[in-house]
Amino acid sequence: MMRLHANEHPEGPPPGVADALRALIPQLHRYPVPASALETAIAEQYDVPLNRVLVGAGSAEVISLAWRAFTGPDRAAFFHEPEFELYPMLGVQCGTPTHTRPWPWDGDLAGHLADEPVGLVAVSNPHNPTGAARPRQAIADLARGLPDTTVVLNDEAYHDYADVEDGELPLGALSELPNVLTTRTFSKIHGLAGLRIGYGIGNACLIGALRALQTPFSVSSAACAAALASLADPAVLVERRARNRRHREELAGALARRGFEVAPSQANFLFVRPPRGRSTWAADLLDRGVRVQPSGAGLRVTVGTAAEVAALVAAVDDVLSAVQTTTLGES
Template sequence: MTPRLRPDLHTIPTYVPRLALPDSIDPIELAGNETTFGPLPSALEAVSAAAAGSNRYQDNRSGELVGALADVLAVPRDRVIAGCGSVSLCHNLALITCGAPTDEVLMAWRSFETYPIAARIAGARVVQVPLADDVHDLDAMAAAVTANTRLVFVCNPNNPTATAVGRAELERFVDAVPPHVLVCIDEAYLEFLRMPDRPDGVEIGRNRPNVVALRTFSKAYGLASLRVGYAVGDPAVIAALHRVHVAFSVGRVAQAAALASLAAPGELRRRTDAVAAERERVRDALCALGYPVPPSQANFLWLGLADEATSFTVAAAEAGIRVADYGEGVRVTIGTPAENDAFLTFAAAWARTAQQCRSA
């Protein structure tokens, strides 16, 4: 007899790993939603110093980091909590808002894969609203809110389509949501935004108790494997997140690296400017080749290839380039100029072959 487990576990989707390649291939890695650059130099120094104290437990509440974040964001400390990446905070937001099978978690789709997983782990119902031209359809999302809605996720910029909505539009949406429904504005790619009406979840939530902003050090700061993110919101929401926080989940090294990274805004800006310039160069080249690529506000591009997405991904893998296949499209992370050039060479060849097959 096997142990008695939750009968609904089969309904919870699992996180899909990257496409496996033969051991003989050292791929150009453009599938993982990471930065190609390593940690900032100052963060590397902090990591080395902090590692020496790894025999001691770290501050469970990440007090020094929370204090530094509060100072940078100009908010009280009780409005900030650190987490094991923003992913863990997504799960915890579902846990503090949902407790019955009738509870609903609303999100755009396609969006970040963690959202439906977090909702179902919390035992809630997933409600997905289709994107409109690869962008959040905020009017449709507002209309989809019901008496059972407990939590709304807005990924802005959106993963995997790289699109973003502006601040005014986002504020209109938040104000259309009932104040008892928690709205999570997930800003994992905030540092790559280059748009006039720049959204800012922290500012939007400053006077709106039902808004919480999520941010991370995994992307622009190059700390993906150290796992440190943070949430900013109303003190009551932050206090609730502390109740479901997994003890000691933000390591000593991660806290030190995040603190050092936070203190290097100039280095970060130079890095993100370089990524933004490369994404525009790569997008222009792809559009010239006939690929459907919406404007990007993130560190990746979305190729809306529909039913050709999987064949594109497989062909890229055979060429030694790993990209992320979503069935209806492909996400391609911006790499180094040399990596991007190799990808564009492949994309040009694939476009010629695909056109020949369509014409045959």
């Protein structure tokens, strides 16, 4: 089965990760040490004070802590629809009321929320599932238009794949705002999804509120060692970003030529709407050994290797051929 539904990076970890994990084996009977070494490396990379960084078991843990810290029965969460599947799940788990508006991005969102008791505004950036990216300045403008007590979650799980424009607001500047929390992950371009490691960057008061709720030892020694090794090899990430862009463009072009509506993407996936007249595309592709993610009226398709892109296109062609044969048979 070809996994093109979970937005995993199609390659394994950078080469240095294996050595880092092997070196750790003699110490696996010990509880994890604090993640301070990794937090220090992240703080240095983004030129932020150490008290603005929190490492978690994937960015999902940091996002979950944010839901617990900043929402509640009388403090709603807001996000667009469709959005990252974790957001509505956390609302149910935390007993949090949820306000939504249809995607795409609404430039007057702050005004829309002015009279609502909203504790958290969650914004995936690039957006999941469409892949659309917003400049960080737009995130800052949104946060400034909201009360300081309303936290903007700037979820940058896929930011490593995006083409960043010159003059992009740095994370350090964004973290100076009192109500912006940015989350990042090692699960995507770093290829460490199985180890569950990510982090948040934000104002020290926000990070302190999250740290107070975090379970001890939630982050493993292996995950920290792997993340440090991956950070030490930035050239690998540059190559992976370029390769993903190339394969993304190839897949977008191939699907567009076959009648799919393809949304522009800055991530490692595409949001596509299949040709009209057939609603079973996800099941049809699954029957051919390709798993994609249904999302609203479309499909979210991970950009894989060159071989996986070719295999997906071949499966699409097979479905189209079957549809044409059925249509001719019924005429």
